[in-house]
Amino acid sequence: MSAQEAQQSLLEEFEFFDNWMDRYQYIIDLGKALPDYPEEWKTPEYKIEGCQSQVWIRPEAKDGVISFAAISDAAIVSGLIALLMRIYNGRTAAEILATPPDFLQVLGLDKHLSPTRSNGLHAMLERIFAIAKATQG
Numbered sequence: 001m002s003a004q005e006a007q008q009s010l011l012e013e014f015e016f017f018d019n020w021m022d023r024y025q026y027i028i029d030l031g032k033a034l035p036d037y038p039e040e041w042k043t044p045e046y047k048i049e050g051c052q053s054q055v056w057i058r059p060e061a062k063d064g065v066i067s068f069a070a071i072s073d074a075a076i077v078s079g080l081i082a083l084l085m086r087i088y089n090g091r092t093a094a095e096i097l098a099t100p101p102d103f104l105q106v107l108g109l110d111k112h113l114s115p116t117r118s119n120g121l122h123a124m125l126e127r128i129f130a131i132a133k134a135t136q137g
Contacts, residue, residue: 003099006087020112031078037071051120053077059131088128093136
């Protein structure tokens with residue numbers, strides 16, 4: 001499944017929810033399913049600045065594919081990470097850079113997050129895209 005297809009799939013999943021309380025709960029549940037993130041990776045190198053909560057994203061590029069490990073100490077932010085991982089994890093730099101986060105506007109997610117959460121989400125996206133640009137060389 002391509003990154004664009006992953007976005008479309010995510011949008012279709014959110015259509016099942018009638019209200020934002022259900023959507024928030026779904027996002028939180030997605031975050032609870034994130035893989036474990038080792039304590040030794042919680043370093044300043046991987047920490048995302050600009051987030052209200054603590055967030056770490058650790059990239060690994062292998063054979064042209066970028067994989068991310070990420071975690072937050074906040075449930076909703078972990079869920080936002082899970083959304084981003086569905087779209088951008090395990091992709092080439094070119095595919096990441098060619099896939100703007102259109103799902104944010106379509107879902108109206110930016111409008112339903114607090115300003116600090118929205119800023120944090122954009123800081124995570126900026127890091128993912130910066131990693132892709134650096135990997136692409």
